[in-house]
Amino acid sequence: MSIVLGENRYGKAETRLVRVSRDGDTHSLIDFTVGVALSGDLAATHLTGDNAGVLPTDTMKNTVYAFAKEHGAGEPEEFALLLARHFVTSQPQVRAARVSVESFGWERLGPHSFQRRGDHTRTAVVTVTVEQTEVISGVTGLTLLNSTASEFHGFVRDKYTTLPETTDRILATAVDARWRHLTDDADWAKSFEGALDALIKGFVNTYSHSLQQTLFSMGSHVLRTRDEIAEIRLVLPNKHHYLADLSPFDLTNDNEVFIAGDRPYGLIEGTVTRDDVPEALTAWYQ
Numbered sequence: 001m002s003i004v005l006g007e008n009r010y011g012k013a014e015t016r017l018v019r020v021s022r023d024g025d026t027h028s029l030i031d032f033t034v035g036v037a038l039s040g041d042l043a044a045t046h047l048t049g050d051n052a053g054v055l056p057t058d059t060m061k062n063t064v065y066a067f068a069k070e071h072g073a074g075e076p077e078e079f080a081l082l083l084a085r086h087f088v089t090s091q092p093q094v095r096a097a098r099v100s101v102e103s104f105g106w107e108r109l110g111p112h113s114f115q116r117r118g119d120h121t122r123t124a125v126v127t128v129t130v131e132q133t134e135v136i137s138g139v140t141g142l143t144l145l146n147s148t149a150s151e152f153h154g155f156v157r158d159k160y161t162t163l164p165e166t167t168d169r170i171l172a173t174a175v176d177a178r179w180r181h182l183t184d185d186a187d188w189a190k191s192f193e194g195a196l197d198a199l200i201k202g203f204v205n206t207y208s209h210s211l212q213q214t215l216f217s218m219g220s221h222v223l224r225t226r227d228e229i230a231e232i233r234l235v236l237p238n239k240h241h242y243l244a245d246l247s248p249f250d251l252t253n254d255n256e257v258f259i260a261g262d263r264p265y266g267l268i269e270g271t272v273t274r275d276d277v278p279e280a281l282t283a284w285y286q
């Protein structure tokens, strides 16, 4: 038996970047958390401690800030592409760079005043290898609720099943979605807004018999409306709302008073894809 080094990568996680752009008294704001992970010919440092091929993670962090000054931060996908391409083209031992960006929205309150938006976070993950580039955009924490138009019945029952069937329930989730682009060149802002709108419309306009059905409908709606997107992965927690039992107080409850559940929660996950698109790079699966 011999012991060998398996897959590895290294980088700087969660570099916090705020970039202010000044146009006279009117400022604009970009707020990113950036992750960099590099892989390639890095066996020596693991096997012998020879660091000749190791670009320090501290340098990666510095590069994020220097690029924000030199190039501006721009759209998350654009900034991630710039950084990933830089590491692959400037470091011969680096074969792949994965740059992730979480972008936090700030709503304008005045020329130089802002309010942090808490309703969702935009994400981008770019992987650049010597041969290929892959751009994944996404959203997390997009919380949606339909107070009706949701049923759940006809499911399997065994001796442990207690869940009552329902033809009218609250359906709520916090959407965590990632979608893979067909190319590395798009109007990223427009594409994101379009995909977000399609996800929301898909949720709102689906009469649901399960969160699984809603997932497929949301994903399909994105692919039908956005030609530049190859496939989409959705992770949807089922934010259960339980009907409160008001019978001890001689009160009826016609789907009006609910207990918002916390844990545990159902977790519905799925990919919706076009059947004619090329295979994803590994970044998709991480």
Ligand SMILES: O=c1[nH]c(=O)c2[nH]c(=O)[nH]c2[nH]1
Binding pocket: 152, 163, 209, 210, 211, 212, 238, 266
């Ligand atoms: O939409 C749902 N899908 C399920 O698989 C499930 N399971 C469950 O208990 N409630 C629900 N709701």
